[in-house]
Amino acid sequence: MIDILGEFPAMKIGELREFKKSIDGSFSEFTGEYGEAIEGFFDPLLWFLVWFEKLLLATPWPIILLIVGSLAWAGSRSIKIASGAILAFIAIGYFGMWEDTMSTLAIVSVATLICIFIGIPMGILMARSKYAQTLVTPLLDIMQTIPAFVYLIPVVMLLGIGKVPGLIAVCIYALPPVVRLTNLGIRLVSKEALEAADAFGASYSQRLFGVQIPLALPNIFAGINQTIMMALSMVVIASMIGVAGLGVPVLRSISNQYLALGLLNGLAIVALAIIFDRVTQEYGKRLQKHRHGDHS
Amino acid sequence: MSDIAISIKGLYKIFGKRPKKMVEYVKDGMSKADLLDKHNHVLGLKDINIDIPAHKISVIMGLSGSGKSTLIRHINRLIEPTSGNIDVYGKDVLSMSKVELREFRRHQTSMVFQKFGLHVHKTVAENVAYGLVIQGISLDQAKKDSHKWLERVGLDGFEDYYPAQLSGGMQQRVGLARALATDADILLMDEAFSALDPLIRADMQDILLDLQQDLHKTIVFITHDLDEALRIGDSIAILRDGEVIQQGNPQDIILKPDDDYIVDFIQEINRGRVINIKSIMNKGKTVEGPSFHQSSVLENVLTAVVDSDNHAANVVDDNNEIIGSIHLQEIATAIAKPAVKSNININYK
Numbered sequence: 001m002i003d004i005l006g007e008f009p010a011m012k013i014g015e016l017r018e019f020k021k022s023i024d025g026s027f028s029e030f031t032g033e034y035g036e037a038i039e040g041f042f043d044p045l046l047w048f049l050v051w052f053e054k055l056l057l058a059t060p061w062p063i064i065l066l067i068v069g070s071l072a073w074a075g076s077r078s079i080k081i082a083s084g085a086i087l088a089f090i091a092i093g094y095f096g097m098w099e100d101t102m103s104t105l106a107i108v109s110v111a112t113l114i115c116i117f118i119g120i121p122m123g124i125l126m127a128r129s130k131y132a133q134t135l136v137t138p139l140l141d142i143m144q145t146i147p148a149f150v151y152l153i154p155v156v157m158l159l160g161i162g163k164v165p166g167l168i169a170v171c172i173y174a175l176p177p178v179v180r181l182t183n184l185g186i187r188l189v190s191k192e193a194l195e196a197a198d199a200f201g202a203s204y205s206q207r208l209f210g211v212q213i214p215l216a217l218p219n220i221f222a223g224i225n226q227t228i229m230m231a232l233s234m235v236v237i238a239s240m241i242g243v244a245g246l247g248v249p250v251l252r253s254i255s256n257q258y259l260a261l262g263l264l265n266g267l268a269i270v271a272l273a274i275i276f277d278r279v280t281q282e283y284g285k286r287l288q289k290h291r292h293g294d295h296s
Numbered sequence: 297m298s299d300i301a302i303s304i305k306g307l308y309k310i311f312g313k314r315p316k317k318m319v320e321y322v323k324d325g326m327s328k329a330d331l332l333d334k335h336n337h338v339l340g341l342k343d344i345n346i347d348i349p350a351h352k353i354s355v356i357m358g359l360s361g362s363g364k365s366t367l368i369r370h371i372n373r374l375i376e377p378t379s380g381n382i383d384v385y386g387k388d389v390l391s392m393s394k395v396e397l398r399e400f401r402r403h404q405t406s407m408v409f410q411k412f413g414l415h416v417h418k419t420v421a422e423n424v425a426y427g428l429v430i431q432g433i434s435l436d437q438a439k440k441d442s443h444k445w446l447e448r449v450g451l452d453g454f455e456d457y458y459p460a461q462l463s464g465g466m467q468q469r470v471g472l473a474r475a476l477a478t479d480a481d482i483l484l485m486d487e488a489f490s491a492l493d494p495l496i497r498a499d500m501q502d503i504l505l506d507l508q509q510d511l512h513k514t515i516v517f518i519t520h521d522l523d524e525a526l527r528i529g530d531s532i533a534i535l536r537d538g539e540v541i542q543q544g545n546p547q548d549i550i551l552k553p554d555d556d557y558i559v560d561f562i563q564e565i566n567r568g569r570v571i572n573i574k575s576i577m578n579k580g581k582t583v584e585g586p587s588f589h590q591s592s593v594l595e596n597v598l599t600a601v602v603d604s605d606n607h608a609a610n611v612v613d614d615n616n617e618i619i620g621s622i623h624l625q626e627i628a629t630a631i632a633k634p635a636v637k638s639n640i641n642i643n644y645k
Binding site for chain 2: 199202210215
C-alpha cells in the first residue's frame with residue numbers, strides 16, 4: 001500500500017524498452033516497405049520546388065525587383081509598401097543574401113500554395129459538417145503545438161534529408177491557420193444572407209461559391225496571411241534537414257557564434273515576413289471595403 | 297370567392313429532439329407550457345389551418361414568439377413541419393424532392409426578410425439580379441432583365457452602390473426589387489418593414505400597395521403591427537402561441553373580435569379611421585340625407601352625419617347606387633372601444 005504511494009506505478013523498464021522498440025521496429029519496417037513509394041509520390045512536388053527555385057535564381061535581379069515591387073503594389077495599392085519591399089530586397093542583395101533569400105522565397109511560396117490547396121477545402125468541409133470539425137480540430141491542435149522536432153523524426157526516417165521533408169515539416173506547421181479561419185469565416189457568414197440564398201433556390205455550390213466563400217474571404221485571407229508567417233518562421237528548423245535558404249546561415253552562426261551573420265539573415269527573414277504581411281493584410285482589407293459604407 | 301393559392305392544413309411544428317412523438321401529446325390536449333416543462337420541447341405551431349387566396353395580400357399577425365415567422369417559412373419549406381399539409385396551387389410542397397423544391401423556390405415563391413438578407417459583397421444591381429442568376433441566367437442578362445424592378449422601387453442610379461452604403465429603407469427596396477425580379481407569383485414578406493422607422497415604413501407600404509395594384513401577386517405578409525396589418529391586409533389571421541385565434545377581413549376583426557386577447561389587441565387603434573361604413577350599414581334601407589361611398593371610413597362621414605337633419609346618411613357603391621344607410625348611433629357604437637372583459641388572464645408570451 002505504502003509502496004504505491006511512494007512511487008508512480010510505472011511500466012517496468014524492460015517492458016517500456018520493448019514497447020518503444022516495437023514501435024520503432026514497426027515504423028522502420030514500414031519505412032523499408034513503403035519509403036520509396038512515398039518518396040515517388042512526392043517527386044512531382046520536389047520537381048516543382050526545384051524548378052521554381054531555379055527560376056527565381058536564374059531570373060536577373062532587376063526583374064525580380066520589378067516583380068516584387070509590382071506584386072506588392074498590386075496587393076496593397078500603396079506606394080509606401082511597394083517601395084519598402086523593393087528597398088528591403090536591395091538591402092538583402094547588397095548584404096550578399098540574395099540567393100538564400102530566393103531559396104527561402106521558393107519554399108515559402110510552394111508551402112503556402114500547398115497549404116491553400118489543402119487547407120481551404122478542409123476548412124469548407126469542417127464548416128459543412130460537425131463531425132469533420134470535431135475530428136479535424138484536435139488534429140490541428142496537435143499540428144500547431146507538437147514540437148517540430150518530434151514530427152521531423154518520422155518524416156526524416158521516411159524521406160531522408162532534403163527539400164521534400166523540409167517542405168512537409170513547414171506545411172504541417174503552417175496549415176492550421178488557413179483551415180481554422182476558412183472554417184470560422186464560413187461559419188460567421190450571416191444567417192440572413194444564407195437564408196436569402198436558400199429562399200431563392202440556390203443549390204449547394206451556388207450557396208458556397210456565391211455567398212459563403214465571398215463573404216468569408218476576408219477571414220480566409222487572414223488565415224493565408226498567418227500561414228505565410230508561420231511558414232517563414234519554420235525556415236530555420238527546415239534548414240536543419242537540408243532545406244536551402246536563409247535558415248542555413250542562421251544555423252551556422254548558432255554553432256559558430258557569428259553574431260553579425262545570424263543577425264543579418266534573421267533580419268532578412270523579418271523583412272520578408274513584414275512584406276508578406278503588409279501586402280496580404282492590405283489586400284485583405286481591400287476585399288472587405290464594401291462592408292463599410294459611407295452612409296451615416 | 298377567389299382562388300386559393302396556398303392551403304395549409306393541420307400544420308404542427310414542434311422544436312426539440314423527438315418532435316413526432318410530441319405531436320401526439322399536443323393533439324391530446326397538452327399545453328405549450330406543459331410540453332416545455334415535462335418534455336423539454338417547444339411548441340412552435342399548433343393545428344394551423346389557413347387558406348391563402350390568390351392575388352391578395354394576406355396578413356399573418358402576432359406578437360413575437362407567436363410563431364408567425366416560423367409559419368411563413370413553412371410555405372417555401374425553409375422550415376420542415378412536424379406534421380400537416382401545405383399545398384401551393386394544388387401541389388404538395390412537402391412531397392417535393394430537393395430538386396423540385398429548388399425549382400419551386402426559384403420560380404414560384406420569393407421572399408423579403410426583416411433584416412433584408414442582402415448580400416453585402418454584391419452591388420445593388422447584382423443583389424436585385426440574384427434570383428435570376430440562381431435560375432441560371434447570366435449576370436449581365438439578369439441585370440438587364442431586373443433593371444425595371446430596380447427602377448420601379450426608386451433605386452435608379454444606385455446600381456453600383458453596395459448595400460452598406462444605403463439607408464435601411466433603401467436596402468429594403470433592394471430586397472423588394474430582388475423578390476419581384478423573379479416574377480414569382482407568391483411573395484413571402486417576413487416582417488419586411490418592421491425594421492424601418494415609421495415614416496419610411498408608411499412609404500414602403502405605399503410602394504407595396506401601389507405595386508400590388510398592377511401586379512396582383514399573392515402576398516403573405518407577416519407583421520406584429522396591427523396598423524400595418526389593417527392598412528395593407530385584404531385578410532388577416534391572428535396568431536397567438538402558435539395557434540390561429542381569428543381570421544377574417546380587417547373589418548370583421550375589429551367589429552367582431554373573437555376573444556379578449558384580440559379585444560385587447562385592437563384597443564389602441566383609431567377605429568374611426570379604420571372601420572368603413574359598408575361594414576356597419578343597414579343593408580337596403582334608404583334615408584333622407586347625404587351619400588357616401590361604401591369604402592369611406594367613419595371619421596370622414598361623422599361631421600356630415602351629425603349635421604344632417606336625420607343624423608343619417610346613405611351608402612353608395614362604385615356605380616353610385618344606394619346599397620344601405622347608417623345612423624349616427626351606429627357610428628358612435630362602432631367607434632366606441634369594446635370593453636375588455638377580463639384583463640388579467642391575457643398572456644402576451
